[in-house]
Amino acid sequence: MSGIWVAIGLSQDLPLGVVTAGRWQGAELAIWRAGSGRLSAWNDRCPHRGMRLSHGFVRGETLSCIYHGWTYGSDGACRKIPAHPAMVPPAAIQAEVYACVEADGVIWVAPAASDVALPDLSGLKPVRSITVQANAIALARALPGFVAQDTVWRGEVAGAAVALVLQDRDATLRLHALGAGDRVAVSRWLDGLRRLVEEGALV
Ligand code: FES
Structure with missing residues (x-):
């Protein structure tokens, strides 16, 4: 299924610092925009106990789960576990990251990046x-x-x-x-x- 870009929304509907729920062909996604404007689309399940990440909150360049506060960077890697503040989270704790691009004001998501061309919507x-x-x-x-x-x-x-x-x-x-x-x-x-x-x- 990789390489199938699906339009999951319009850029104008996802401002800085916001996370929202979305779908890619039936898969539930958390889509969020960091303070820098960087857009991410992840499986909408926290690697810890499966809480929806779309219920979480964005702080700067990270997304935090609303349940126990595990915090993830834009690459999906866990950066912080509040219950163990001195611990460096293991690299294996990783949100499931989808490929995500914006073109002509449309947000496109696929399971993995590919060379499949997006429709040309320039001028619109x-x-x-x-x-x-x-x-x-x-x-x-x-x-x-x-x-x-x-x-x-x-x-x-x-x-x-x-x-x-x-x-x-x-x-x-x-x-x-x-x-x-x-x-x-x-x-x-x-x-x-x-x-x-x-x-x-x-x-
Ligand atoms: S379920 Fe997300 S931090 Fe626990």
Whole structure:
């Protein structure tokens, strides 16, 4: 499965010093941005007792687990165990790190870095992400030119280029929208698309 980049969100939705939960093809992730802006995506389980790291907190360039405070650096290595302050944590204590890149305002995650090219979304600006209670087949019925296996759909809204990047596509769709024109027009179009797809999915 390595090398499969999946768009898991928009850069604008993850500010400095924030950790949030995300998904990569069903795998649960903790995605966090350090004070320097560096982005990381890890398996959402603490190596200690399995608490969700997405419930933890970011301090500078580290992420701390909310349960016992074990603290990890951006490379996933444990830096500090508060119950044993004099101990250097063994190198084997390591969060499971995914590859994570940002391009054109979209966050992409894969199990390991690869040379697989990302879609070219240059010239477009991130607008927003939406969740649609339908699958990719219902989206294909509502969106001209979209095929259920596609990862990116390109079209126009109000005369300007638009792209939709698919994250989840099965029971629920997660879509990330970018556009070259009026953001409000794209946002309204997204709301209409969601209604159309969800109503079509009920037929
Ligand atoms: S479960 Fe994370 S520090 Fe204990």
